[in-house]
Amino acid sequence: MTIENNHVVAVSYILHIIEEDGSKVLVEETTAENPLTFLYGVGMMIPKFEQNILGLKAGDKAAFTIQPEEAYGERQPDALAQLPIDMFKEAGTPPVGAILPLSDNQGNNFQAIVVEVTDEAVVADLNHPMAGKVLDFQVEVLNTRPATAEELAHGHAHGIDGTDAH
Ligand SMILES: [Zn+2]
Numbered sequence: 001m002t003i004e005n006n007h008v009v010a011v012s013y014i015l016h017i018i019e020e021d022g023s024k025v026l027v028e029e030t031t032a033e034n035p036l037t038f039l040y041g042v043g044m045m046i047p048k049f050e051q052n053i054l055g056l057k058a059g060d061k062a063a064f065t066i067q068p069e070e071a072y073g074e075r076q077p078d079a080l081a082q083l084p085i086d087m088f089k090e091a092g093t094p095p096v097g098a099i100l101p102l103s104d105n106q107g108n109n110f111q112a113i114v115v116e117v118t119d120e121a122v123v124a125d126l127n128h129p130m131a132g133k134v135l136d137f138q139v140e141v142l143n144t145r146p147a148t149a150e151e152l153a154h155g156h157a158h159g160i161d162g163t164d165a166h
Contacts, residue, residue: 002057003144005041008157010143011053012036018065018134027130035142037157044156046071049137056141066135075132081112082121093117100124 003009012032016024030036038044048070053062068074083100085093094100098114102124112124148162158164 001144002055003040003053003141004055006147006152007040007144008037008147008151008160008162009040009053009141010035010037010160011139011141013137013139016136017130018136024136032140032142035160037160039147039151039155039157040144042155046135052137053139053141056144058141058143060141062137062139062141064137064139066137068132068134071135072128072130072133075127079126080115081124081126083124085118085120085122088122094122102126 001007012030012035013028014026014030015028016026018024040050046066048066052064052066056062088094094114094117096114096117100112100114100122101109102112103109110126111129112126113129114122115125116123143160145162148158150165151158151162154166158166
């Protein structure tokens with residue numbers, strides 16, 4: 001059985017980012033015991049990631065890189081938000097480097113990094129942490145199977161074997 005749309009795919013992978021000087025930095029490593037499981041072809045994953053594993057079967061490996069414009073986009077130097085300091089009265093003012101969980105007006109959650117704190121505002125960098133980065137993946141396919149009707153209705157995978165319903 002090979003990976004195609006509406007399959008539930010389980011992979012282990014190692015993700016590095018490639019810095020401008022060519023050096024690789026390890027970002028994330030999953031294992032066979034704790035794989036990434038996802039519904040293929042519904043937009044959960046970076047499209048280029050899915051394209052690179054299309055047609056593979058369990059046991060197959062793939063190594064590929066994805067350029068920023070096909071991953072999390074280029075960094076926008078002016079994507080900064082001035083958050084009024086009053087917003088942090090109760091929680092306390094976050095330090096520079098803190099990660100803020102925010103949501104946009106469509107209800108999407110994202111994270112922003114505090115880059116400056118002034119008397120009036122907390123300045124947060126709204127760029128995705130992986131923006132501007134070349135992604136380097138080493139992937140091993142652990143399993144692929146047709147999604148269940150319930151998984152298709154929910155739009156997500158219920159674990160490697162479909163029994164982890166939620
Ligand atoms: Zn579900």
